[in-house]
Amino acid sequence: MSGWEIFHIWLIAFFTLALFSFLYKDNPIYKIAEHIFAGLTAGYQVGLIWDTVILQKLWDPMIAGQWWLFVPGVLGILMFARFWSKYSWMSRVSLACVMGVTGGVFLTTQLHGLVLPQMQSTMIARTETVAGDVDAFDYNLSEFQVVEGARPDTVLFQLTDTVSEITPIPETQEHGGLNIESGSAAASKKWVDRTGDNRLLLSAIFRDSTELGIGEDYEVSFSIREHENANRKTTVLDKASVVSDGVVLTGLGQGRYKIEYAFDPGVSQALGDYDLQFEVNRKSTMFLLSIIVVVGVLSTLIYFYFSHEHVGILGATARVGIWFIMISFGAHFGYTVMGRVSLLIGRVQFLVEDWIGTFLQIWDFLISLLS
Amino acid sequence: MSFWDQMQQMDRRWIYLMVGIAVIIPFIVPAKFPVSVTPEVQTFFDAVEALPDSSAVMLVFDYYPSTMAETTPMAVVGARHLFRKDCRIITLSNIPLGGPSLAEAVTREVAAEYGKVYGVDYVNLGYKYGYVSVLKGMGLSIESIFPTDNSGTPLSELPIMDSVKNYEDIAFVFEVADNATADYWISIVNAGYSVPMGVGATAVMAPKFYAFVGAGQIVGLLGGMKGAAEYEILLGQPDAAFRGMDIQSLVHLLIIGLVVLGNVGYFMGRQHKRGLKL
Numbered sequence: 001m002s003g004w005e006i007f008h009i010w011l012i013a014f015f016t017l018a019l020f021s022f023l024y025k026d027n028p029i030y031k032i033a034e035h036i037f038a039g040l041t042a043g044y045q046v047g048l049i050w051d052t053v054i055l056q057k058l059w060d061p062m063i064a065g066q067w068w069l070f071v072p073g074v075l076g077i078l079m080f081a082r083f084w085s086k087y088s089w090m091s092r093v094s095l096a097c098v099m100g101v102t103g104g105v106f107l108t109t110q111l112h113g114l115v116l117p118q119m120q121s122t123m124i125a126r127t128e129t130v131a132g133d134v135d136a137f138d139y140n141l142s143e144f145q146v147v148e149g150a151r152p153d154t155v156l157f158q159l160t161d162t163v164s165e166i167t168p169i170p171e172t173q174e175h176g177g178l179n180i181e182s183g184s185a186a187a188s189k190k191w192v193d194r195t196g197d198n199r200l201l202l203s204a205i206f207r208d209s210t211e212l213g214i215g216e217d218y219e220v221s222f223s224i225r226e227h228e229n230a231n232r233k234t235t236v237l238d239k240a241s242v243v244s245d246g247v248v249l250t251g252l253g254q255g256r257y258k259i260e261y262a263f264d265p266g267v268s269q270a271l272g273d274y275d276l277q278f279e280v281n282r283k284s285t286m287f288l289l290s291i292i293v294v295v296g297v298l299s300t301l302i303y304f305y306f307s308h309e310h311v312g313i314l315g316a317t318a319r320v321g322i323w324f325i326m327i328s329f330g331a332h333f334g335y336t337v338m339g340r341v342s343l344l345i346g347r348v349q350f351l352v353e354d355w356i357g358t359f360l361q362i363w364d365f366l367i368s369l370l371s
Numbered sequence: 372m373s374f375w376d377q378m379q380q381m382d383r384r385w386i387y388l389m390v391g392i393a394v395i396i397p398f399i400v401p402a403k404f405p406v407s408v409t410p411e412v413q414t415f416f417d418a419v420e421a422l423p424d425s426s427a428v429m430l431v432f433d434y435y436p437s438t439m440a441e442t443t444p445m446a447v448v449g450a451r452h453l454f455r456k457d458c459r460i461i462t463l464s465n466i467p468l469g470g471p472s473l474a475e476a477v478t479r480e481v482a483a484e485y486g487k488v489y490g491v492d493y494v495n496l497g498y499k500y501g502y503v504s505v506l507k508g509m510g511l512s513i514e515s516i517f518p519t520d521n522s523g524t525p526l527s528e529l530p531i532m533d534s535v536k537n538y539e540d541i542a543f544v545f546e547v548a549d550n551a552t553a554d555y556w557i558s559i560v561n562a563g564y565s566v567p568m569g570v571g572a573t574a575v576m577a578p579k580f581y582a583f584v585g586a587g588q589i590v591g592l593l594g595g596m597k598g599a600a601e602y603e604i605l606l607g608q609p610d611a612a613f614r615g616m617d618i619q620s621l622v623h624l625l626i627i628g629l630v631v632l633g634n635v636g637y638f639m640g641r642q643h644k645r646g647l648k649l
């Protein structure tokens with residue numbers, strides 16, 4: 001370790017101990033450390049914004065010919081009009097632009113990215129993969145081809161040969177009583193118009209040697225992927241649930257089930273070899289958890305409904321809501337304690353492992369000077 | 372004044388001292404408390420494990436140095452897992468203070484362990500102001516947002532970026548965050564571009580992200596130092612976070628003891644006052 005590195009470690013140790021000294025009581029050393037930290041942060045931030053925004057995003061492109069950037073530049077300067085009461089109204093123009101753009105961008109992202117998925121997750125009953133020997137299988141059918149159709153813009157999906165034996169994907173070995181029936185995989189032999197809405201029917205039959213339990217169900221998906229390319233990014237059709245995406249599951253009796261999917265290829269569907277993958281999961285609906293989630297959400301919402309006095313049923317439900325809120329606060333508090341302790345651990349690890357570690361080197365250095 | 376009244380009025384600095392001692396003891400006498408792996412970390416690990424070799428993955432350093440005790444172990448263990456799988460790592464940060472430097476330090480250190488080369492196996496894009504426009508813009512073109520890497524080298528001169536143009540070429544996003552930018556990665560990148568992602572969040576933020584795991588918006592969650600320690604165990608390389616777990620457990624025991632003591636003291640003190648009134 002070089003002298004500079006040791007100095008660096010001692011500097012960090014000094015500021016760490018200076019800030020910890022506040023735990024005993026406020027003192028000048030703590031104040032010095034606090035002010036240096038605040039000053040450095042502000043200075044660094046100003047320099048960074050100047051370099052990455054003012055120069056890189058505004059000044060340099062304007063000099064390079066993108067003269068229209070003077071419009072956001074002027075809007076930015078108008079923000080400083082707030083310093084003069086006579087002209088402060090001008091800053092509202094800039095603020096209006098900021099709020100308009102922010103509102104437009106955030107409305108869609110927050111709605112589609114957070115609100116709707118979370119609402120959907122709350123309303124749909126949760127499921128879990130059934131533990132034990134019987135849970136899921138993944139099968140690949142190689143040499144599933146897409147070839148040129150007879151007419152323009154048509155393609156034919158076909159299994160190149162009768163599939164007499166279907167092997168499970170290596171990394172997801174066949175489980176227990178679930179297995180796909182040999183020779184049952186099929187693709188309807190008809191031309192599919194890539195630009196139209198006619199569809200290709202994919203199907204397979206699987207067997208389950210054990211009966212479904214109470215609350216158990218199958219979740220089936222088809223995937224069509226580029227041949228021998230396991231990357232899911234190339235999946236043409238990704239996970240499709242039984243109900244919402246058109247996969248149909250039909251019981252044939254005696255533990256046999258037929259899965260069918262009507263696939264509408266896109267206009268850009270490329271010709272070539274693909275792998276057709278079936279996946280069946282045996283799922284159990286988590287009734288109790290789903291009920292708890294729904295009751296928790298509704299009662300908490302009612303707690304925050306202030307347009308009516310919380311009496312009677314409304315009051316009782318709101319009190320249930322308080323319990324859920326308190327449990328949530330408890331979880332947050334527990335995690336917060338863990339987080340704060342982690343930060344303390346990080347500092348103590350530095351002091352014990354790095355800082356105290358330099359003592360020996362300094363001692364050796366002093367001995368070498370004396371000798 | 373009874374014993375319980377004295378306990379109620381104890382100077383808080385005694386508690387600081389007790390916590391300080393509890394933090395130092397495991398350095399001298401390691402207790403080796405067990406660390407169990409939670410399902411959220413297991414699914415996170417499995418998702419990374421299932422990535423095809425040589426996939427391009429974004430490892431995002433959205434955290435300030437003030438939380439690095441929790442977050443850096445996540446970033447380190449994530450980088451190790453990705454390099455072990457020969458994935459190409461693209462680091463960036465939406466945090467101006469420290470993010471790019473931490474990305475530089477972590478990836479260079481871990482890359483040296485696996486003999487990875489800068490520009491070929493990993494790259495640090497650095498920081499750009501305005502995370503919403505940055506996240507949306509990378510959906511069209513990463514190069515339009517980050518024309519150069521953190522040290523000013525044009526992306527066109529870096530071989531790693533030859534086959535990476537936008538989110539279409541990204542197999543996974545490993546977001547390490549101590550602030551709300553993780554929400555935007557989920558709402559903009561995951562929801563808008565269907566890029567699978569996992570989040571490593573500070574413990575303070577972790578409860579919120581369980582909802583995203585439940586909704587299937589993220590594949591898994593590393594919650595605080597504990598989450599990082601679990602990932603280290605799964606990877607078979609216990610490191611800083613795992614070492615911190617002994618201390619964490621001991622301090623938690625102390626805090627639980629103090630909470631119990633405080634409550635017992637409160638009720639005993641109340642009973643004592645009632646007795647005096649009678």
